[in-house]
Amino acid sequence: MQPSNFKTLPQTLQRFNFPTLQHSQMKILMVCLGNICRSPLAEGIMQHLAKESGLDWYVDSAGTGNWHIGQGPDHRSTRTALNHGVDISQQVCRLFKVSDFDEFDMIFVMDKSNLSDILAKARNSGDAKKVKLLLGDKIVPDPYYDDSQFEPVFNLIEAGCREIIKQMANES
Numbered sequence: 001m002q003p004s005n006f007k008t009l010p011q012t013l014q015r016f017n018f019p020t021l022q023h024s025q026m027k028i029l030m031v032c033l034g035n036i037c038r039s040p041l042a043e044g045i046m047q048h049l050a051k052e053s054g055l056d057w058y059v060d061s062a063g064t065g066n067w068h069i070g071q072g073p074d075h076r077s078t079r080t081a082l083n084h085g086v087d088i089s090q091q092v093c094r095l096f097k098v099s100d101f102d103e104f105d106m107i108f109v110m111d112k113s114n115l116s117d118i119l120a121k122a123r124n125s126g127d128a129k130k131v132k133l134l135l136g137d138k139i140v141p142d143p144y145y146d147d148s149q150f151e152p153v154f155n156l157i158e159a160g161c162r163e164i165i166k167q168m169a170n171e172s
């Protein structure tokens, strides 16, 4: 069964304004707070699904907080991803930087706090237009303090990534 908040995704994604659909290589940045739990999963899942769909997409991830820079993903994310056939073990945590607005076509954030943190760094409306919640108008909750949430979070992120790919395919 799909997570309950997945049901509204198709509608909310209709409102997404994908600015660069004609690019053969889309560049997508996934952002969360620590860049060790959710956005590494989002990076790995989107890379995996894009490749599976024959899409030449570049996907990276970053955090808004600096506590874990240079570290690998949280072991609970790495293990959960591996259980689903996705290897995120080689990723390295980094901080979001303003030049990411130039580098990436779309910036997907996990929750409303990430959204306001990233929008606060936008230099203009073009930067701001690139920033969207991964799940449209729902959030991907932070699993850091609850081991049991890594599997549901993986499923939420996977559903969101699948919808984005579907939306992009319908638009192009």
Ligand code: 4NP
Binding pocket: 032, 033, 034, 035, 036, 037, 038, 039, 067, 142, 143, 144
């Ligand atoms: P993430 O989870 O934003 O999904 O990577 C967190 C990881 C670390 C911390 C908070 C959230 N932290 O406070 O260190």
